[in-house]
Amino acid sequence: MKQLNKKYFSIALLILGLPFFSHAADGKFQKRRFGSYQVSLTQEFRSGLGKVLIKIGNDKVFQEAEIDNHYSLGNNFDPILDGRDRYSGRDITGNGTTNLVISNWTGGAHCCHFLHIFELGKKLKKLVTVEANSSSIRLVDLDHDGFPEIEFWDGAIDYLFACFAGSPGGRVVLKFQKDRYDVATHLMKMPAPTVQKIRDLKKSIVLSFEKNESPDLPYEFLKAMMELSYSGNFNLALKLADETWPAEKPGLEKFKDEFSKALHESPYWKKL
Numbered sequence: 001m002k003q004l005n006k007k008y009f010s011i012a013l014l015i016l017g018l019p020f021f022s023h024a025a026d027g028k029f030q031k032r033r034f035g036s037y038q039v040s041l042t043q044e045f046r047s048g049l050g051k052v053l054i055k056i057g058n059d060k061v062f063q064e065a066e067i068d069n070h071y072s073l074g075n076n077f078d079p080i081l082d083g084r085d086r087y088s089g090r091d092i093t094g095n096g097t098t099n100l101v102i103s104n105w106t107g108g109a110h111c112c113h114f115l116h117i118f119e120l121g122k123k124l125k126k127l128v129t130v131e132a133n134s135s136s137i138r139l140v141d142l143d144h145d146g147f148p149e150i151e152f153w154d155g156a157i158d159y160l161f162a163c164f165a166g167s168p169g170g171r172v173v174l175k176f177q178k179d180r181y182d183v184a185t186h187l188m189k190m191p192a193p194t195v196q197k198i199r200d201l202k203k204s205i206v207l208s209f210e211k212n213e214s215p216d217l218p219y220e221f222l223k224a225m226m227e228l229s230y231s232g233n234f235n236l237a238l239k240l241a242d243e244t245w246p247a248e249k250p251g252l253e254k255f256k257d258e259f260s261k262a263l264h265e266s267p268y269w270k271k272l
C-alpha cells in the first residue's frame with residue numbers, strides 16, 4: 001500500500017511540474033515536466049554514469065551520458081540557492097520563452113563545473129554551456145533589467161604561477177543578447193583605479209613579495225593582475241608588474257609573456 005501511494009504521489013508531482021527525487025539501490029533519479037517537455041536526470045552509483053534525457057512525448061530531443069557526471073536541475077553552484085531550482089520553467093533571457101537550467105559536476109576536486117541553459121520553445125535549443133572549472137557560478141541581475149546575467153571566475157592561470165588555491169580567477173559576465181549569451185564587456189569593464197589606490201596596491205604587493213617564502217608567486221600580486229586585466233585594464237596590470245616585481249628576482253619578462261599568453265587563450269578575456 002505504501003509503495004502504491006508513493007507511486008501516485010510521484011505521478012502527481014510530475015503532473016504539477018514539481019521536482020521528483022528517487023533514490024534506488026543503484027542510483028538517483030530526478031524528473032520534472034515543463035509544458036510538453038519531460039526532463040529526466042539519473043546517476044548510477046555503481047558505474048558512476050550520469051545521464052540527461054529530454055523528451056517531448058515519446059520523442060527524445062536531447063540526451064547526454066558521461067561517467068562521473070553529476071547532473072542537477074537548476075544552478076547547483078550558487079550556495080545561496082541551497083540546491084533550489086529558481087530558474088527552470090521561467091523566462092530568464094527576456095525573449096518570452098521558457099528556459100531550463102541544468103548543472104553538471106564532473107566529480108573532481110578542482111574540476112569541473114558546467115552550467116547548461118536551454119530554451120524550451122517549439123523546438124529545444126541549447127543557448128549556452130558555461131565551463132567554470134571549480135568556480136562558483138551565479139545567475140544574477142547585474143544591470144537591473146529583470147533578467148539574470150551569468151557571472152563566474154575564469155581560471156585562465158590555474159596552476160601556472162601558483163598552486164590551485166593560490167591562483168585567482170578573472171571575473172566574467174555573460175549576458176543574453178539577441179539570440180545567444182555573449183561576454184558582457186560593459187558589465188566587466190571598470191575605470192582604472194585612482195592614483196592613490198594604485199599607490200596603496202603597490203605597497204601591499206611589494207610587502208607580499210618580501211614576506212613570500214613559497215616558490216609560488218604571491219596571491220595578492222596575482223589577484224591584482226587578474227582584477228585589472230579582467231576589468232579592461234590589462235596594460236595597467238603589466239605596468240604594475242614592472243613596478244612591483246623585486247629587482248633581485250629573475251623572471252619578470254617570462255612571467256609577463258606567460259601571463260599574456262594565458263589570457264589570450266581564454267575564450268572570455270580576449271573579447272574584452
